[in-house]
Amino acid sequence: MSAVAEHPTEPFPPDLTWDEFLALPYELRNASLVDGEVVVNPPNAQHEWIVHNLIEVFRRWTREGPGRGQVSTQQPVKINDRRGYQPDFAWYPTKQCASSGLPKEFSGLPGLVAEVLSPSTRAYDKRRDYEKVGIGEVWVIEQEVTRYGVLACQRPGASTGFVDSELRIGDRLTSPLLDDFDVDVAALFEDD
Secondary structure, three states: OOOOOOOOOOEEOOOOOOOHHHHHOHOOOEEEEEEOOEEEEOOOHHHHHHHHHHHHHHHHHHHHHOOOOEEOOOOOOEOOOEEEEEOOEEEOOOHHEEEOOOOOEEOOOOEEEEOOOOOOOOOHHHHHHHHHHOEEEEOOOOOOEEOOEEEEOOOOOOOOOOOOEEEOEEEEEEEHHHHOOOEEEEOOOOOO
C-alpha cells in the first residue's frame, strides 16, 4: 500500500530505494521509507508542540556548557537500502557537527533520536531499527494526554543493546550520553 503525496492523483513510485527516497523533493519527504514504500506521517499540533518543547529543553542544555553538540529535526537516518526514517528530533555530538561559522550539517548517525508516537507510526518498530544501526539512545514519546510519558531506550555500555525505562510526568529524564542533562518529563508536554 503506497502512501499518497499532497496531490492525491500523484502517488509515490512503488518499491523505492533509500537513495530514490532521498531524491524526492524535500517538501514531500515528511515521511518514512518502510520496505520500499513511502509512509506519510503528517504531524498533528500536539506532536509539533512536543517537538518544540524538546528543542527548547535541549537549547537550554547545550547553552549551559561547551561541546554539547547540536539538535535537528527531520534528518534522514538510513536503516537499510529499503528502509529509513526522519526522526522527529535528533541530537548530534559535537564531533559530528560542522565547525562554528560553517553551514550547519551533520556527519554520521545521531547520538540520540526522539520519536513522538502517532497512530500511523505505532505499527513500525523504529526503536529496534535504530538499535540495529547503532543509535546510542532513543526516546519514544507518547502524545496521548491520558498516557503522556517517555520510553527511554538507553545502552548501559557501548556494545550492549537497549535497556528500556518507562517514565511519566514527575519522573526525571536523564541520559548517559548527555552530561548533566536532567529534566522533568512534564517539560516535554507543557503547553505554555
